[in-house]
Amino acid sequence: MSTLVKEDLFENLLESAPANFTEARQTAKNLYLKSGLPAPKEEEYKFTGITKKLEKSLDNYNQANQLSVEENLIKESVFQGFEGDVLVFSNGKFLQEMSSTIEGLEVSDILSSSAEIGSIAKAEKDAFAALNQASFSGGISIKVPKKTKIEKPILLLSFNGANDGQVITPRFWIEVGDFSEVTFLDQSISMGEEAYFVNKVVEIKGGLNSHINYYRLQNESNQAIEISNIETDIQSDARFTSVNISLSGDMVRNNLSLNLLGSNSEGNMYGIYLLNGKTHVDNHTNVDHTIPHAESNEMYKGIFDAQSRGVFNGKIFVRQDAQKTNAFQQNNNVLLSDDAIVNTKPQLEIWADDVKCSHGCTVGQLDEEALFYLQARGIGKVQAKGLLLYAFAGEVMEKIEEESFKNHVVGLIQDRLGSKF
Amino acid sequence: MLTIKNLHAAVEGTPILRGINLEVKPGEVHAIMGPNGSGKSTLASVLAGREEYEVTEGEVIFKGKDLLDLAPEDRAREGVFLAFQYPVEIPGVSSTNFLRTALNQVREYRGQEPLDAVKFLSLMKEKMKLVEIDQKLLSRSLNEGFSGGEKKRNEIFQMAMLEPTLSILDETDSGLDIDALRIVSNGVNKLKSADTATIVVTHYQRLLEYIVPDYVHVLYKGQIVKSGTKDLALELEAKGYDWIKEEVDAAV
Numbered sequence: 182m183s184t185l186v187k188e189d190l191f192e193n194l195l196e197s198a199p200a201n202f203t204e205a206r207q208t209a210k211n212l213y214l215k216s217g218l219p220a221p222k223e224e225e226y227k228f229t230g231i232t233k234k235l236e237k238s239l240d241n242y243n244q245a246n247q248l249s250v251e252e253n254l255i256k257e258s259v260f261q262g263f264e265g266d267v268l269v270f271s272n273g274k275f276l277q278e279m280s281s282t283i284e285g286l287e288v289s290d291i292l293s294s295s296a297e298i299g300s301i302a303k304a305e306k307d308a309f310a311a312l313n314q315a316s317f318s319g320g321i322s323i324k325v326p327k328k329t330k331i332e333k334p335i336l337l338l339s340f341n342g343a344n345d346g347q348v349i350t351p352r353f354w355i356e357v358g359d360f361s362e363v364t365f366l367d368q369s370i371s372m373g374e375e376a377y378f379v380n381k382v383v384e385i386k387g388g389l390n391s392h393i394n395y396y397r398l399q400n401e402s403n404q405a406i407e408i409s410n411i412e413t414d415i416q417s418d419a420r421f422t423s424v425n426i427s428l429s430g431d432m433v434r435n436n437l438s439l440n441l442l443g444s445n446s447e448g449n450m451y452g453i454y455l456l457n458g459k460t461h462v463d464n465h466t467n468v469d470h471t472i473p474h475a476e477s478n479e480m481y482k483g484i485f486d487a488q489s490r491g492v493f494n495g496k497i498f499v500r501q502d503a504q505k506t507n508a509f510q511q512n513n514n515v516l517l518s519d520d521a522i523v524n525t526k527p528q529l530e531i532w533a534d535d536v537k538c539s540h541g542c543t544v545g546q547l548d549e550e551a552l553f554y555l556q557a558r559g560i561g562k563v564q565a566k567g568l569l570l571y572a573f574a575g576e577v578m579e580k581i582e583e584e585s586f587k588n589h590v591v592g593l594i595q596d597r598l599g600s601k602f
Numbered sequence: 603m604l605t606i607k608n609l610h611a612a613v614e615g616t617p618i619l620r621g622i623n624l625e626v627k628p629g630e631v632h633a634i635m636g637p638n639g640s641g642k643s644t645l646a647s648v649l650a651g652r653e654e655y656e657v658t659e660g661e662v663i664f665k666g667k668d669l670l671d672l673a674p675e676d677r678a679r680e681g682v683f684l685a686f687q688y689p690v691e692i693p694g695v696s697s698t699n700f701l702r703t704a705l706n707q708v709r710e711y712r713g714q715e716p717l718d719a720v721k722f723l724s725l726m727k728e729k730m731k732l733v734e735i736d737q738k739l740l741s742r743s744l745n746e747g748f749s750g751g752e753k754k755r756n757e758i759f760q761m762a763m764l765e766p767t768l769s770i771l772d773e774t775d776s777g778l779d780i781d782a783l784r785i786v787s788n789g790v791n792k793l794k795s796a797d798t799a800t801i802v803v804t805h806y807q808r809l810l811e812y813i814v815p816d817y818v819h820v821l822y823k824g825q826i827v828k829s830g831t832k833d834l835a836l837e838l839e840a841k842g843y844d845w846i847k848e849e850v851d852a853a854v
Contacts, residue, residue: 549653554690555700557650558760559678559708568703572694572743 190218190235190242191312194348197244198316202298209304209314216308225307226434228492228524229463234406234432238376243346244318245272248372250279250340258338258370262585265333265366271340273319273351273379283335287324294322296354301384302412307436310410313350313382320352327358327388334364334583341379341401342372349379359388359416365395366586371402376431378406385413385421389443393421396586399435400428400593403458410436415475417443424581425452426590427462428597438467441475441503451580452481455597456489456521463492470503470533477507482574483514485521493525495540501532510540515547515573567598603628603665603799604768610659610824611648617658618644620824626768629796633810633835634803636821637843642803643687645821646772649801650684651677664768678704679711683766685757687773692744697756700744701726701763708764729762733789751782758789769793770801775809787812807839822850 195213198206219226221233248271255269266281268288275290304311325331341349357363369379387393393413401407407430415421423437439448454462468477483491493512514523527540547569555565574594581587604626611619618641626632636642648655649662651674662669669677692700706716717725730737733755745753754774761769771790775783790813794800802813810818810832818835820828822843827850828834838846 548690548692551690551692553652553674554686554692555704556674557678557684557686558700558704559675559711559764560700560704561675561707562673564703564707565675568695568700569692572692575694 191316193243194316194350199292199318201292205298206315209299209311212304213308213311213315216311218308225465229432229434229461231406231408231432231434235378238404238406238431239347239378241343241345241347243348244316245342245346245349245377246344247271247274248340248342248344250276252279254340255279255338258340259336260585260589262588263334263336264585265336267336267338268321269338269340270319270321270351272342272344273317273339273349275319275321283331285326285329285331287326289322291317291320291322291352291354294354296322296384297386298352298354301386301414302382302410302438307410309380309408310382310436313352313380313410317350317352317382319350320354322354322356324356325358325361325363327360329358329361331361331363334366334586337365337367339369340372341369341377341405343375343377347375347377349377351379351381353383355383355385357385357387357391357393360390361388362392363394364583365393366583367395367397369399369401371405374402374404376404376406379408381407381409383409383411385411387413387415387419387421389416390418391416392419394424394582395422396424396581396583398426398428398590399430399433399462401430403429403431403460405430406432408434408436410438412438412440414440414442415446415448418445419443420447420449422449422580423451424577425464427452427454427456428593429456429458430460430462432461434463434465436465436467438469439477440469440471441477442471444472444474446475448475448477449580450477450479450481451577453574453577453594454481454483454485454491455574455594456484456491457486459488461490465494467496468498468508470497470499470506470508472502473504473506475503475506477509479510480577480580481512482577483512483523484517484570484574485514485523486517488518488520490521491523493523493542494528495526496528497530497538497540499529499531499533499536499538503533504535506533506536506538508536508538512542513573514544515570516544517547563599567595570598571595605663606660607662608660609648609657609662611644611655611657613644613655618655618824619648621660622824622826624819624826626799626801628799630817631794631800631802631813631815633815633818634801634821635805635818635835635838637847638805640821641824642805642821643772646684646770646801646803649770650674650682675707676711678764678766679708681767683761683764683769685754685761685769685771685774687776689745689753689757691746691748693746695744697740697742697744698726701760704760705763725763729759732762732792733759734785735759750777751779754778754782754786755789758786762789762793767798768801769798770803772803773805774802775804775806783809783812807835810835820846822846
């Protein structure tokens with residue numbers, strides 16, 4: 182354990198943490214100092230050398246100051262076709278005065294909220310979750326009351342950039358009452374070209390029979406390093422769906438954990454990574470079936486060009502009590518270049534004996550025969566490739582229920598694949 | 603329309619075609635027959651531009667252009683159509699979307715306006731009748747879960763949509779039952795005109811009862827060793843290929 186390094190890097194950050202949630206912060210700080218940042222060969226970060234990356238890419242490990250965000254910038258940054266409410270963040274800090282007021286919603290700055298910090302995303306599970314809990318300097322608490330349907334999607338729009346400090350530590354607390362429905366779109370915009378590090382935690386507490394969609398678009402600058410821990414508790418008859426689209430960044434690690442805590446609950450995790458350059462994206466997912474009669478579905482598709490790298494690790498736990506579980510997992514990858522790398526690992530631990538579980542991971546290349554078939558019908562090579570790759574990724578895009586966001590993502594992906602059809 | 607001169611081609615260094623000469627004129631139907639492994643499908647693939655075949659010698663002139671110089675998509679746009687022996691299943695790509703993309707790229711190359719959705723659909727309906735193909739098939743992903751016969755019919759349907767000048771049917775008859783063979787052949791025959799030509803690659807004479815060739819060529823060891831009329835096909839049907847093999851091998 183390289184105790185020296187970890188204290189060197191984030192000592193100031195921890196020292197300058199805001200003076201609230203002191204107990205939660207102190208607990209997390211102790212855990213963090215005990216574990217330190219992931220060592221080079223640590224299993225959970227084996228393929229994602231985040232510690233080294235942070236040491237190499239950053240030189241100011243202090244909290245980045247708030248950036249000035251103008252009305253116009255917000256307008257320009259909201260994607261075309263979006264009709265909904267926008268909540269704005271600047272380097273993690275919630276800008277209430279720039280944000281929509283959403284009827285039926287209780288919204289406040291995380292620092293002055295009654296969020297149950299660390300009750301869902303536990304600090305002991307991950308060094309970065311602990312680091313965030315000890316040092317978070319901004320974020321939001323959103324509470325959807327019982328039996329409320331939030332009709333329009335809510336865009337959580339974050340502006341991130343280095344500003345007298347390169348570390349950004351946002352924390353979201355989302356509580357959705359029984360029988361309520363809400364869709365979140367989480368997107369960040371990079372400001373400036375300087376490297377920065379986002380260490381984000383999102384805790385989602387879903388009520389009975391609640392329906393929550395959390396869609397995320399990661400297309401930040403190629404200087405952005407990001408670690409996120411998103412964890413959600415799903416109660417009986419409730420459904421939670423995450424769709425994560427990763428298109429760029431320097432090094433991105435997404436830890437997504439779903440806890441199925443009530444019967445007839447459903448947790449869905451879908452994702453696309455479509456990468457080029459030297460972008461490195463690591464999706465670590467974890468679904469915990471603790472009770473009988475719950476279902477989880479997972480499908481991640483990766484397309485890797487140039488020297489990009491993808492990591493997928495999908496853990497599924499089916500506890501002894503969790504009979505009649507349905508758990509499905511799929512991770513398919515296409516490598517477009519000899520220099521691209523993908524590491525994929527399904528990890529199922531099943532203690533119950535009456536369950537349906539399946540998993541499949543594939544890594545391959547573009548089907549040359551299919552490509553030739555399309556070309557032989559007059560379709561140009563670039564477009565034929567695009568058509569095939571789009572078809573490959575399309576299955577995931579179909580899971581996005583919010584039309585405007587889906588159209589936006591489809592457009593971005595078609596642009597990246599070099600063709601519209 | 604098509605002139606093949608002394609064409610040699612190899613796969614991974616192994617020569618397959620060893621000097622093919624063939625002249626195809628508008629309005630003609632040529633049958634290429636021969637025993638397994640004689641190079642029939644290789645010839646079809648080389649003409650369509652499949653990458654793994656390396657042309658080592660010779661030339662192919664199509665409508666005055668050096669065909670071997672063109673990318674596969676440009677050959678298609680120029681009017682060469684290969685009906686695949688094994689049509690590829692492509693999940694996630696809808697048949698309709700695929701065909702519309704293909705047709706409009708071909709039209710663009712030929713300096714024609716792209717077809718809008720309405721015109722495209724009415725053209726599709728018209729051509730569907732030709733090969734008696736069910737609309738339900740076309741609402742699915744391209745060839746996905748199609749039976750062998752359905753795939754072959756879909757090939758001819760695509761041919762009808764793209765209106766090629768030179769159609770190459772690579773063992774289109776293999777695996778078809780008699781009804782399917784009749785439907786596929788009818789489609790091909792209806793698409794024939796004085797301006798178009800067809801090369802039928804087949805192992806059996808059966809298909810040639812439906813698509814009647816003007817010329818029959820026998821391919822053996824990568825060369826055309828015998829040419830004749832449709833009667834040659836009947837002779838092959840009756841006597842098999844052994845007598846030709848013996849003739850050729852004796853001459854060598």
